[in-house]
Amino acid sequence: MSKQESQVPVHAAEIVREYGPFSGASKIAGVTHDGQRVWAATGAALMAFDPASGEPTRSIDCACDAGTAFDGTYLYQIAESRIDKIDPGSGKVLATIPAPGHGGDSGLTWAEGSLWVGQYRDRKIHQINPETGAVIRSIESNRFVTGVTWVDGELWHGVWEGDESEIRRIDPASGVVLERLGMPPGAGVSGLESDGADLFYAGGGESGKVRAVRRPRS
Numbered sequence: 001m002s003k004q005e006s007q008v009p010v011h012a013a014e015i016v017r018e019y020g021p022f023s024g025a026s027k028i029a030g031v032t033h034d035g036q037r038v039w040a041a042t043g044a045a046l047m048a049f050d051p052a053s054g055e056p057t058r059s060i061d062c063a064c065d066a067g068t069a070f071d072g073t074y075l076y077q078i079a080e081s082r083i084d085k086i087d088p089g090s091g092k093v094l095a096t097i098p099a100p101g102h103g104g105d106s107g108l109t110w111a112e113g114s115l116w117v118g119q120y121r122d123r124k125i126h127q128i129n130p131e132t133g134a135v136i137r138s139i140e141s142n143r144f145v146t147g148v149t150w151v152d153g154e155l156w157h158g159v160w161e162g163d164e165s166e167i168r169r170i171d172p173a174s175g176v177v178l179e180r181l182g183m184p185p186g187a188g189v190s191g192l193e194s195d196g197a198d199l200f201y202a203g204g205g206e207s208g209k210v211r212a213v214r215r216p217r218s
Helices: none
Strands: 010-012 015-019 031-033 038-041 043-049 056-064 068-070 075-079 082-086 093-098 105-111 114-119 124-128 135-140 145-151 154-161 164-170 177-182 192-194 199-203 210-214
Touching: 031 199, 038 068, 038 075, 038 199, 056 075, 056 082, 075 105, 105 192, 114 145, 114 154, 124 145, 145 199, 154 192
Parallel strands: 010 177, 031 068, 031 192, 068 105, 105 145, 145 192
Antiparallel strands: 015 210, 031 038, 038 043, 043 056, 068 075, 075 082, 082 093, 105 114, 114 124, 124 135, 145 154, 154 164, 164 177, 192 199, 199 210
């Protein structure tokens, strides 16, 4: 842990609600939010559920073993060493680009006309061109990066090492840690997405759960 990081206090994450485990879903990888529904990558299918009731509403059969994103119209899904662009209505894959980590990719989100891709063991977040997959810039982290999300100009990412997991806000220019939310022991963060307001949705990996976490306001 860096000296700067150690000076940032860890506040307990406020878990508002837990969803799942869901029938037929043994894990949760990527998570995104389309303005109404939460989408969760379960390995073999993208599952949508109503965050008010917790009930599944849609399922798209596809390879989906890591991050998930939504650009306002289309879903994007990491599958092995590629990122698929998916029509949420038909479930059809419309385009495919290479993932920057060549299979070492974790989180995925959409912001500022770009895709942002977490690199787990490389401890990086890449901004990439959604049409070509070309890396535009990279942000260094000092911890394993899982889910990634932007909200109100703030960049947040999940950390999961051993039994310890956090949701962190970092400076998008320098990677400096600005805020740390500590998850309870055993409550890992795989995917991460904001609802654009007061909540984060955090995938819980092999637990098969999605947790709604209160976003702190300064």
